[in-house]
Amino acid sequence: MNLSNKHLIDNQELEALKKVLESGHLFRHREEATECDSFEKEFSEFIGTSSSCLVNSGTNALVAALRALDIKEGDEVIVPAYTFFATISSVLTVGATPVVVNIGSEFLLELDSIKEAVTKKTKAIIPVHMDGRPCEIDKICDFAKKENLFVIEDCAQALGATYKGKRLGSFGDLGCFSFNMEKTITCGEGGAITTNDGALGLKLKLVSDHAFGLNPKYKKMFEGMETILGSSMRVSELSGAMLRVQLKKVDSIIEENKKRKEILAKKLGTQIVEGECCSTLYLRQDSLENSVALTKKLLDKGITAMPMSMRLAHNIWQWKDYLSFNKIDYIETMEKLMGTVRIEIDNRKSLEQIEIDAEYIFGTRFLFRNSDT
Numbered sequence: 001m002n003l004s005n006k007h008l009i010d011n012q013e014l015e016a017l018k019k020v021l022e023s024g025h026l027f028r029h030r031e032e033a034t035e036c037d038s039f040e041k042e043f044s045e046f047i048g049t050s051s052s053c054l055v056n057s058g059t060n061a062l063v064a065a066l067r068a069l070d071i072k073e074g075d076e077v078i079v080p081a082y083t084f085f086a087t088i089s090s091v092l093t094v095g096a097t098p099v100v101v102n103i104g105s106e107f108l109l110e111l112d113s114i115k116e117a118v119t120k121k122t123k124a125i126i127p128v129h130m131d132g133r134p135c136e137i138d139k140i141c142d143f144a145k146k147e148n149l150f151v152i153e154d155c156a157q158a159l160g161a162t163y164k165g166k167r168l169g170s171f172g173d174l175g176c177f178s179f180n181m182e183k184t185i186t187c188g189e190g191g192a193i194t195t196n197d198g199a200l201g202l203k204l205k206l207v208s209d210h211a212f213g214l215n216p217k218y219k220k221m222f223e224g225m226e227t228i229l230g231s232s233m234r235v236s237e238l239s240g241a242m243l244r245v246q247l248k249k250v251d252s253i254i255e256e257n258k259k260r261k262e263i264l265a266k267k268l269g270t271q272i273v274e275g276e277c278c279s280t281l282y283l284r285q286d287s288l289e290n291s292v293a294l295t296k297k298l299l300d301k302g303i304t305a306m307p308m309s310m311r312l313a314h315n316i317w318q319w320k321d322y323l324s325f326n327k328i329d330y331i332e333t334m335e336k337l338m339g340t341v342r343i344e345i346d347n348r349k350s351l352e353q354i355e356i357d358a359e360y361i362f363g364t365r366f367l368f369r370n371s372d373t
Helices: 011-023 035-047 058-068 086-093 111-117 137-147 198-208 237-247 250-268 288-300 327-338 351-368
Strands: 051-055 076-080 097-101 122-125 150-154 174-178 191-195 280-284 305-307 340-344
Touching: 011 237, 035 051, 035 191, 035 237, 051 058, 051 198, 051 237, 058 086, 058 150, 058 174, 058 191, 058 198, 076 086, 086 097, 097 111, 111 137, 122 137, 137 150, 191 198, 250 280, 250 351, 288 305, 288 340, 288 351, 327 340
Parallel strands: 076 097, 076 122, 122 150, 150 174
Antiparallel strands: 051 191, 174 191, 280 340, 305 340
């Protein structure tokens, strides 16, 4: 197994790309089934949904999902205060209003915060399975159904993760994934949307590929449907071919992550959440000052770490140029983030090196904590 890169990329991907290049067919639409068509079918089967739609980024996956649900100006969408900014920007892109709520003790969106944020204008909830860790998505979906709200799962960082034995991205009305270089699998850049709703599946095709409904091969699929103004979010056959190979490696990648996180978690006394991707580990310190001091020590040892509040694209206080809010409303979230260091699990490191890292982190973290915590 090739552990020189975290996505386990090897000759299988190279051969798949070579095959496409030698065929001369790089565009995803042809009379016969294409690499992209095949990936969508295989991805749906992997997640456990009836259909999926391949697009060019995780951000556009969210935008396409919102447009397919006809979310627009005047509508409100509930999102968490700790997420990558794309969750917010996608809502703004369709003209709707993001309603940002505080995260819970596990850094995820919780039902109580959602209930407090619902108004007559609320149309959807975007629970984010942040850092590959599952929300209590069943409770959120049950509540949304009672309130007649849509649920869009943001699974950008959680491909392969499960909740109660079921793949994330199969619970809500739609699930959105990312395939950029930081995610579980990659084709450099890409995204996908999953759904069990046949009508939504068709709308996604039109929203993400503005000429799809005009193609003679597919035109009959859309008879009787209203015309939808879409965008060009297509990917090439190169992406489809590489993702087909990568998809077969999801469980292996997560297993390699898990081996390493288990070593760290055992030494540091942290917990592994059932079903998570094991891509990160949280160390709770007691202040931003101590989180920064510990981070500097870890970085000096080649351990990728950062205080969660310093992830500039990932927390509410950094979004002031795009949203109107009072910082004091989100102190609850920021206190959690400032007192926590996020460590990335590096599956390129040997298990022996992870043991060494675990010893170093254990011996160092308590130098930067107050004695009463």
